[in-house]
Amino acid sequence: MENGEWRIERNGERGALNYKGYKITEESSGIFVEGVRDFHPVHIFECGQCFRWIRDEEGGYTGVVRDKVARINFEGDILQIQNAIAGDFEELWFDYLDLGRDYGAIKEQLIQKDAIMEKAIEFGHGIRLLRQDLWETLISFIISSNNRIPRIMKIIGAIAGAYGEELWLEGRRYHTFPPAGRLAASSVEELDVCRGGYRCKYIINSAKMLHSGVVDLERLKGLGTEEAREEIMRLPGVGPKVADCILLYSGTRYDVFPTDVWVKRVMEELYFKKETSIKDIQRFVREYFGDLAGFAQQYLFYYARENRIGV
């Protein structure tokens, strides 16, 4: 089925549509997407790649993507996206949730590598790499440096609250993430209310460099991995680790292996059995996992963190 080719089958109140192999049913509360495999909200939203999805008591996740706020549930092979219409699925959610990729095939390849990967994949079988907005991912991971997840979420939420547009869902207020121009027009002093500390000046200066065109994020997609890394590392607050996170979690490059202190310890414990430099780890994974390095990193990291390996 080609992009945008919808087959509408109306049955009474419901409208069932097909989009790229998924069956979509639209209701007043939102949409249901049938035929979704390799998907587990906990694995996806709590594997460290995103900071704007909040879990509720019923196990649903509510978050803001671009100019939409939605709530996601999953059961069996049915994905429920509340506060979304069928058009949003084609425009936004299909791409954001990376539903065009066969994670079954990726897992099959990685499982063949070794018993470590097999175990990690069994544990995080429902992980998917979200294709997040490049600009928001950039700022998110500048904030992530020397920081823990709860605080990262708090700072990003504060930035959205101070600079973003209001969105409402079930009587609750949410905010979009502001565009680069909005932060470029601000100041370090103003941004300071978000409690980002010394990262605030990195954020403002990066926003200014992007807004003035000194660095062009659009250009990244046409570059090779090494060139793309070097390009975003020109931005203040972006070092090697943050650069790899930005490229991977925005869906720009998948042959990167973000190596923080956790991943380093995990690789040392599971693969090397001795202290190993980040450089040597990168050399190894590039050769060993190749184009699937980014996916392998995500399965390994989630497995290790949840099982407290490398502590």
Add this chain to the structure above:
DNA sequence: CCACAGGACGGCT
């Protein structure tokens, strides 16, 4: 009061 956290930066050798 102090150590430390899912890094980057700048100054040093």
Add this chain to the structure above:
DNA sequence: AGCCGTCCTGTG
């Protein structure tokens, strides 16, 4: 190229 002190804030 590698090593190390410092950086803002929150938590223990």
